[in-house]
Amino acid sequence: MSQTILYARVSTVDQTLDHQTTQAEAAGFIIDEVVADHGVSGVSTKLTDRSEGKRLFDKLRRGDTLVVRWVDRLGRNYEDVTDTIRRFMKEGIIIKTVINGMTFDGATTDPMQQAVRDALIAFMAATAQAQAEATKAAQRAGIEARKGDTTRYRGKKPSYDRERFNAVLDLLAQGVGASAISKATGLTRQTVLRIKGDQAGAEAALRKWGI
Structure with a gap:
């Protein structure tokens, strides 16, 4: 059975786990589990190097959905974020953002749709x-x-x-x-x-x- 996991990164006092969870639920997401890292920089620390972030790669399975407030919760380094999203898509995991309501998955085989998707990932x-x-x-x-x-x-x-x-x-x-x-x-x-x-x-x- 597929699951929906919200990943939250709380790096400053201005951000809260409750705020990110409430936003996701208000957007219509039904969250099965919340995974969060606190006090972690998205610039200098890759997702795979965070205590909770790296658990996502063990917890998520093909067909599961990973929800994030925006792609900056995954990281604020261009290369790290694009590599992370592509890795999840390759493993059959769907990534959805609360802000903008974006959906990224690897299901499409149409080259034009792939190009548009990859361009959006790169831009974000x-x-x-x-x-x-x-x-x-x-x-x-x-x-x-x-x-x-x-x-x-x-x-x-x-x-x-x-x-x-x-x-x-x-x-x-x-x-x-x-x-x-x-x-x-x-x-x-x-x-x-x-x-x-x-x-x-x-x-x-x-x-x-x-x-």
């Missing part, structure tokens, strides 16, 4: 790595700003908190427009566009204020 993996690098750059910028500013000037306090910032990023990843995101989050359309146009800067502003 590249996006995950790019977001990680942007966050890292923002962290470095924040540290340097604090070092060089003896007055500890932090600028204007952001009109958004961490939760709404993450919500904006999630909705942008789903292709939702700025006006709709504004209504959903209660932020002004201009604020949404500022976050969209400079994610690293928006992240840095939150960190400067300890949000």
Whole structure:
């Protein structure tokens, strides 16, 4: 009998296992088991090197479904993520994402469908790595700003908190427009566009204020 396993990677205090599980269930997934790694970087630690992540390769069988919030839960390194997804597909495992509702499997034999699928995998993996690098750059910028500013000037306090910032990023990843995101989050359309146009800067502003 096939099973559906949710894999969650919780690397910061801003992410929670409950949040990722609730999102998956709200999207209609019926989860048989949750496997989670806590405090693990998706940039420097491969899935096969994580204490719980490597268990997936033993637990999952042909016909099973692996659910992740987005591909960045598998990792934030392009090569690692693409290799991992292709390995699972080769073993007959279906990968589904909560965000965007993407499905990746190795069932298709049509070369055009395979090409489209592989292009999507590559794009999503590249996006995950790019977001990680942007966050890292923002962290470095924040540290340097604090070092060089003896007055500890932090600028204007952001009109958004961490939760709404993450919500904006999630909705942008789903292709939702700025006006709709504004209504959903209660932020002004201009604020949404500022976050969209400079994610690293928006992240840095939150960190400067300890949000």
